[in-house]
Amino acid sequence: MSTTATTTRATATRATTSTVGALIGTGLLATAAASAATMAVAAAGRAAGISLDIGGVPIPVSGFGVLTAAFSLIGVVLAALLSRFARRPRRTFVRTTVALTVLSLVPDVIIDAGTTTRALLMLTHLVAAAIVIPAVARRLAA
Numbered sequence: 001m002s003t004t005a006t007t008t009r010a011t012a013t014r015a016t017t018s019t020v021g022a023l024i025g026t027g028l029l030a031t032a033a034a035s036a037a038t039m040a041v042a043a044a045g046r047a048a049g050i051s052l053d054i055g056g057v058p059i060p061v062s063g064f065g066v067l068t069a070a071f072s073l074i075g076v077v078l079a080a081l082l083s084r085f086a087r088r089p090r091r092t093f094v095r096t097t098v099a100l101t102v103l104s105l106v107p108d109v110i111i112d113a114g115t116t117t118r119a120l121l122m123l124t125h126l127v128a129a130a131i132v133i134p135a136v137a138r139r140l141a142a
Helices: 002-047 061-085 089-110 117-138
Strands: none
Touching: 002 061, 002 117, 061 089, 061 117, 089 117
């Protein structure tokens, strides 16, 4: 009886570890894709004549990728925690990250920048969210 219980626990632990590993792997790939995509959107915007200046200070295109990566990785950590502690990890993750994405648009509305710059910044947030949220959510239990 003790051997069966130990084997079951060990198997469950391995399954959880591999699930979290797959979640993190998917999250890292989605993060890289989102970072590249936001830099491409920013570069295309700049090429189209949209200013990347906020308060007179230009944002480098690489800055879009760096910030996208940082916040996407926070989302991956959130997903890993939810996979362990939430009753419905996928639903909780999607609701939380959609709400955070909406909140991330608030600074873009109030910053000292032109209308097209604000719109471009909001677009980069939405592009990143459209890549990362579904990819990570697919790896979470419903």
